[in-house]
Amino acid sequence: MQILTTATGLQAYTEQARQTGKRVGLVPTMGALHAGHLQLVQAARTDCDEVIVSLFVNPTQFNNAEDFRLYPRVPEADAVLLEPAGCTALFVPSVAEMYPLPTVLRFDFGALEQVMEGAHRPGHFNGVATVVSKLFHLARPHRAYFGQKDWQQVAVIRQLVADLSFDLEIVACPTIREADGLAMSSRNLRLDAAARAAAPLLHRVLTEAAAQVRDGVMPAQVRAAAEAALAQEPLVTPEYFEVADAQTLQPLAQYVTGRNVVLCLAAHLGGVRLIDNVVVAA
Known part of the structure; x- marks a missing residue:
């Protein structure tokens, strides 16, 4: 090399x-x-x-x-x-x-x-x-x-x-994840023990939201449920949670037949900003 x-x-x-x-x-x-x-x-x-x-x-x-x-x-x-x-x-x-x-x-x-x-x-x-x-x-x-x-x-x-x-x-x-679901990121090195323990919540919230999208729950309700789940963890300060078109990235008010959906979030944990996403196939 x-x-x-x-x-x-x-x-x-x-x-x-x-x-x-x-x-x-x-x-x-x-x-x-x-x-x-x-x-x-x-x-x-x-x-x-x-x-x-x-x-x-x-x-x-x-x-x-x-x-x-x-x-x-x-x-x-x-x-x-x-x-x-x-x-x-x-x-x-x-x-x-x-x-x-x-x-x-x-x-x-x-x-x-x-x-x-x-x-x-x-x-x-x-x-x-x-x-x-x-x-x-x-x-x-x-x-x-x-x-x-x-x-x-x-x-x-x-x-x-x-x-x-x-x-x-x-x-x-594809995103590579730790065994507990946390998306691998260079910034994970900065998480203290408490923040690292709380961090898998991000992927759990995305996974639950993806299941709701597949069940036809409307985007506004998916966003509200995800934001409520993130708010339950004191160490997590959400910045955004979005239900968007996977290609245009524009927020969705309703789903479009044949178009993939991407669920994206950003949150701060102990001063460290992390992002993650999950794509839901049409």
């Missing part, structure tokens, strides 16, 4: 791979890797000859300076996990390398970013789109891999790829 720290080094590495007919896979991450990330790497290794993993805590997608400061950073431990998972090159740039000048570009994803994460984290998806665009330009992957836990992010990136005609395929892999 090669370690790359510069944009020119990454470009040279992937250009050589392309010239020799190799397929390039990219797994963008912010590090503090867990089994969900490793699943993405393994999927990329199955599909591609070269697997590039980026480790970069991107400052432009944080609207909370304290969240950025506290985000787990364990690059040495990450590197140990990556090689046996199938990573062939690890890209670990500095902030100055990725942003030699302040970025002024602004993306507008319309209705996709006006709900849920976009509504509660102003500027977040602009930062995501900026860094992902940079990585796509530098690595020129044939495929890029993302986790479905960040359902809205995947939707935004698909729109980015379509709008800017990036010549690559986005592959979304």
